[in-house]
Amino acid sequence: MADFTTFLHFPISRCGIHVHESCYGGLPVADPEETRWFCEPCQYGLIEPPHCEFCPSRFGAFKRADISGRWAHAVCSLYTHGVTWSQEHTTTGVSWENLENSVFGRRVCTACSDKIEARFGVASRCESGMCKEYMHVTCAQKLGLLVDETDESDDVIVAVPRYFFCKKHTNQENLKTFQRRFEQWEKAEGRRITVHRRKKALSGAEDALRIQMRETLEETIREEDRGKSNGSVAGGEKIKQARLLNSSTEFFDRFETKAEDSGLSKKEFRDPFYDIKLTNASHVPIGFSKEYIE
Ligand SMILES: [Zn+2]
Ligand SMILES: [Zn+2]
Ligand SMILES: [Zn+2]
Ligand SMILES: [Zn+2]
Numbered sequence: 001m002a003d004f005t006t007f008l009h010f011p012i013s014r015c016g017i018h019v020h021e022s023c024y025g026g027l028p029v030a031d032p033e034e035t036r037w038f039c040e041p042c043q044y045g046l047i048e049p050p051h052c053e054f055c056p057s058r059f060g061a062f063k064r065a066d067i068s069g070r071w072a073h074a075v076c077s078l079y080t081h082g083v084t085w086s087q088e089h090t091t092t093g094v095s096w097e098n099l100e101n102s103v104f105g106r107r108v109c110t111a112c113s114d115k116i117e118a119r120f121g122v123a124s125r126c127e128s129g130m131c132k133e134y135m136h137v138t139c140a141q142k143l144g145l146l147v148d149e150t151d152e153s154d155d156v157i158v159a160v161p162r163y164f165f166c167k168k169h170t171n172q173e174n175l176k177t178f179q180r181r182f183e184q185w186e187k188a189e190g191r192r193i194t195v196h197r198r199k200k201a202l203s204g205a206e207d208a209l210r211i212q213m214r215e216t217l218e219e220t221i222r223e224e225d226r227g228k229s230n231g232s233v234a235g236g237e238k239i240k241q242a243r244l245l246n247s248s249t250e251f252f253d254r255f256e257t258k259a260e261d262s263g264l265s266k267k268e269f270r271d272p273f274y275d276i277k278l279t280n281a282s283h284v285p286i287g288f289s290k291e292y293i294e
Contacts, residue, residue, distance in 0.1 A: 079137040111136065127163040
């Protein structure tokens with residue numbers, strides 16, 4: 001099971017997030033003596049945590065997507081089937097280009113209490129045979145259901161497929177203990193984000209390191225994607241796919257804030273979305289309708 005309490009490989013980022021190397025990956029810093037480190041959202045100077053492409057949670061460690069301005073949890077990208085990376089061995093540039101559009105928002109997360117959030121992103125299926133339980137990766141994580149058999153005892157980390165079983169099919173022990181610890185971690189995350197918001201500006205040297213790390217990240221994504229596309233995509237810019245508005249945590253959040261600013265209550269905004277049938281959204285034509293965003 002992924003243990004989120006012991007993180008030894010990387011120093012702590014500017015925002016106070018701790019990450020584990022096998023979960024976060026990442027690119028080496030130019031100076032091996034360097035002890036400061038920036039997680040990817042910090043490299044971009046984000047104050048608020050980004051939105052994950054796959055789930056509703058704002059807590060935890062995020063990675064940049066191969067498309068600029070888009071983000072995903074490190075854990076969501078590792079556990080969502082079909083996700084790839086611009087550079088696989090460092091899990092740099094999270095990509096969902098191999099995932100069908102219709103996968104987003106299709107399944108309802110059975111662990112989410114909010115019916116709208118339950119359809120954000122991608123709910124993944126329990127690994128047990130014919131089981132029909134779907135959950136967000138972070139929701140399964142919260143319940144202690146993730147299985148990670150990555151062996152780190154040797155120098156070489158052997159990455160194995162990661163998966164989860166639902167509550168009925170899990171054989172994980174001590175779920176209650178895990179859930180209690182996770183709740184504590186969530187509280188700490190809330191505090192970490194508040195503290196990060198109030199931090200003073202970076203020093204010149206810190207900012208130089210931040211920019212250097214970001215440039216390495218962007219260069220890596222660009223180089224790797226150029227190698228793969230063989231020049232078939234002009235300018236290396238990936239084609240954006242249309243997506244159901246209510247399957248995107250970020251866009252839903254933005255529209256909701258906008259609606260609230262213009263005097264609509266949260267309930268008034270959310271109510272129509274409860275009626276949208278998404279079990280097979282493919283019949284909805286992609287276009288400039290209220291259900292679709294780009
Ligand atoms: Zn950070
Ligand atoms: Zn996520
Ligand atoms: Zn969920
Ligand atoms: Zn199951």
